[in-house]
Amino acid sequence: MTLCLAAGALAVSLGASEITLAWRHSVQQTLWEEVWRAGPDGVTLVEARIQGSGAGMEAPPEARLVDG
Known part of the structure; x- marks a missing residue:
C-alpha cells in the first residue's frame, strides 16, 4: 500500500x-x-510523540511517557 498526498488538483x-x-x-x-x-x-x-503540552496541543488521556 502506498500513501498519496493531495492538495487541490495536485496528487503526489x-x-x-x-x-x-x-x-x-x-x-x-x-x-x-x-x-x-x-x-x-x-x-x-500509529504513534504520536510530543515534547510537552501546549495551547491546543494536549496529549490524550491514554498517553504515556516512554524513555524520558
Whole structure:
C-alpha cells in the first residue's frame, strides 16, 4: 500500500506505506510528531510523540511517557 498526498488538483504518490508528520507549535515551539501507516482499512495513526503540552496541543488521556 502506498500513501498519496493531495492538495487541490495536485496528487503526489509518496512511494511509502508509512510517513511521519512533524511540526512545532507556533508560539510555544513544542515539537509534535505523528506516524501514519497505510493499510487495507485506510490511513491509521500509529504513534504520536510530543515534547510537552501546549495551547491546543494536549496529549490524550491514554498517553504515556516512554524513555524520558
